[in-house]
Amino acid sequence: MSEPFIPFVKPEIDEETIAGVADVLRSGWITTGPQNQKFEAALSEFVGGRPVRTFNSGTATLEIGLRIAGVGPGDEVITTPLSWVATSNVVYEVGATPVFADIDPRTRNIDLDRVEASITARTKALIPVFLSGLPIDMDRLYAIASKYRLRVVEDAAQAFGSSWRGKRIGAFGDLVSFSFHPNKNLTSIEGGALVLNNEEEARLAEKYRLQGVTRSGFDGMEVDVLGGKYNLTDVAARVGLGQMPHLERFTARRRALAQRYFDSLRDGAAVRLGVELPVADFENCNWHMFQILLPLDRLTITRGEFMAELKERGIGSGVHYPPIHLFKLYRERGFGPGMFPHAERVGASTLTLPLFTQLSDADVDRVAAAVNEICERRAK
Secondary structure: OOOOOEOOOOOOOOHHHHHHHHHHHHHOOOOOOHHHHHHHHHHHHHOOOOOEEEEOOHHHHHHHHHHHOOOOOOOEEEEOOOOOOHHHHHHHHOOOEEEEOOEOOOOOOEOHHHHHHHOOOOEEEEEOEOHHHOOOOHHHHHHHHHHHOOEEEEEOOOOOOOEEOOEEOOOOOOEEEEEOOOOOOOOOOOOEEEEOOOHHHHHHHHHHHEOOEEEEOOOEEEEOOOOOEOOOOHHHHHHHHHHHHHHHHHHHHHHHHHHHHHHHHOOOHHHHHOOEOOOOOOOOOOOOOEEEEOOHHHEOOOHHHHHHHHHHOOEOOEOOOOOHHHOHHHHOOOOOOOOOHHHHHHHHHEEEEOOOOOOOHHHHHHHHHHHHHHHHHOEO
C-alpha cells in the first residue's frame, strides 16, 4: 500500500471552531458583527493593546495601510522584489511607484543597505517583507525610517507569531499588515488585519474598509473618503477567534518541525551537493515556511521536474516566490532581468517544503529522504 500524500499545507481547524461557525450561521448575523468585534479585541490584546482592524485579505490591509500613510501619486515606495506580487501591486493601486531593493542572499529578506541607497526625495514609505516569518533587523529599519521621515507599512503577512528581541511583531513599529490566508500560521479562511498607531487611524481604516461611510444615530450617514468593500465576515472572524488560543502551540510545533528538517537535511546528500538551507532562527521566526535553494547548476533536472518527482513520491511542494520584477506587468514598466541578481537567483532556485502543524516527525523524515535521494540520483 502506498504511503499517504503529504500536502504542501493543511490548516488545522478544531471541532470547537467548526461548531462555533455553525452557531454563527444559525444566528442570522453572518457578515461583519459581534464575532468580528471579538476577533479585533483578541488581536489587539495580542499586540499589546494597539488598535487593530480586520479586513477581508492581507492585500487589502497593505493597500489601506498605504492610504492611511498618505501614499499616493508622485510618491515612491521601496520594497523587495522577492515576495507575493500583492506587496508591490498595492503600490500601483494607490497611484504610487514601487522601487525595488535587492535582497540579502542569506536571509532572503530586503537588504537594508540597498534600501537606504534607494531613498530619494520622492520616497514616502517602506514596505519590508518578513519572508517565511523571519523578521529583518527592526532596529535598523526604524532608524532608517526615522532618519528620512518615512512611513513603514510592514508586510508581516507571514509573521503572525514572530518576534524581534522578545517583542511580538505588531506590538511595536508603525503600520503592520497581517494575512490570515489558509496557508498562514493562523487562518480566518481568508482575511487580514492592520495594526494601527491610534484611534484616529483606526477610524480612518474603518471608513476605507466600507465605502468611506461614517454612521451616526439611527439614520445618519456621511461619506468623506473614497473607500472600498474590504470587511471581514463574522463567519471568517469566528474561525480566527478559534485559532487564537492555539497560536502558541502552532508556533512551537512549527519550530520543532523546522528543527527536524535541519537535523534530517544538514548532513545528507542534498546539502553536500549544494542545497542551501534557511537561516536557523528559532528565537524570532514563526517558521511559516521551510524553503531550500536547489543547486540547479549541479542537477540534471529543472526545479519543476524536481517538484514532479516529489509529487510522484506523494509529497507536495511550492515556490515562494518568482521575482516580482520579472512578471510581464512589471517588465512593461521598465523592470527586467539582471536588475536584482540576488532575488533572481533565489527566486529561480527556491523550493518550499511541506510545513504545517499536523505534519509528523516521520513525514519530515520522509520529505528529507526524498530530497536527498533525488539530489543524489539527479546530480551531474
